[in-house]
Amino acid sequence: xxxxxxxxxxxxxxxxxxxxxxKAGDFDTNRLFxxxxxxxxxxxxxxxxxxxxxxxxxxxxxxxxxxxxxxxNFRPHVPGAMDGNIGFDLDESVNDxxxxxFKKLQSQNLGPKDIVIVDEIGPYELIKGKGIMEALKxxxxxxxxxxxxxxxxxxxxxxYQKRWGDIEVHYL
Numbered sequence: 514x515x516x517x518x519x520x521x522x523x524x525x526x527x528x529x530x531x532x533x534x535x536k537a538g539d540f541d542t543n544r545l546f547x548x549x550x551x552x553x554x555x556x557x558x559x560x561x562x563x564x565x566x567x568x569x570x571x572x573x574x575x576x577x578x579x580x581x582x583x584x585x586n587f588r589p590h591v592p593g594a595m596d597g598n599i600g601f602d603l604d605e606s607v608n609d610x611x612x613x614x615f616k617k618l619q620s621q622n623l624g625p626k627d628i629v630i631v632d633e634i635g636p637y638e639l640i641k642g643k644g645i646m647e648a649l650k651x652x653x654x655x656x657x658x659x660x661x662x663x664x665x666x667x668x669x670x671x672x673y674q675k676r677w678g679d680i681e682v683h684y685l
Contacts, residue, residue: 514657516677520665521685524564527664528552528632530685535572540628546618547572547630547662548611548648550580569607571614572630578607608645615647623659633664639672652677 521527528551534540553566569580581601618629631652637644652661653676665673673680 514652514655515660516652516673516680517660517662518665518670518673518680518682519662519685520667520670520682523666524552524562525685527685531630531632531662531664541626542628543624543626545573545628545630546621546623547628547632548614548645549575549630549632551577567601569611571610578604578610580604580607603644611645612647615645615651619647619651619654623657625658625660627659629659629661631661631663633666635666635669639669 519527519530528549531549532551535545549570549572550567551570552564553568554562555565557563564583566579566583567581568577570577581603584602623629629651631648634645634649634652638646638649651657652663663673667684670682674682
């Protein structure tokens with residue numbers, strides 16, 4: 514599997530970048546699979562954008578579900594910590610759909626012109642071992658001939674490099 518990491522700070526538009534590339538038809542592919550996780554934002558009383566929810570959209574149909582909402586009064590013990598303690602409540606039924614989707618994808622005969630987008634595997638999966646673990650298992654499949662595009666926080670690039678070795682990293 515060819516793995517391409519799109520790395521940027523959290524909230525800088527990795528998902529929007531991918532959505533724009535898909536809409537523009539910029540991917541040279543036979544088939545496009547995977548998930549996108551667009552966030553909803555609202556302005557707070559000071560005019561700053563605040564993430565209010567995250568959806569999970571399944572490709573190629575763009576079938577979307579509300580995946581998570583911020584936990585009330587969540588304060589990380591260390592701001593920006595990569596410990597897998599997420600500030601969102603996940604909808605387990607959507608999480609189950611995502612795991613079933615990637616489990617099925619593992620048995621597909623994907624070729625070199627197929628692209629799978631995983632937006633995103635983060636500390637919840639990598640450190641806690643929870644969340645969309647079947648996506649991580651899919652990404653571990655060296656024998657797959659497809660290309661995987663994975664969005665990532667900057668802090669996780671080294672984790673991916675240790676896990677998979679030869680990866681292509683694009684910084685946004």
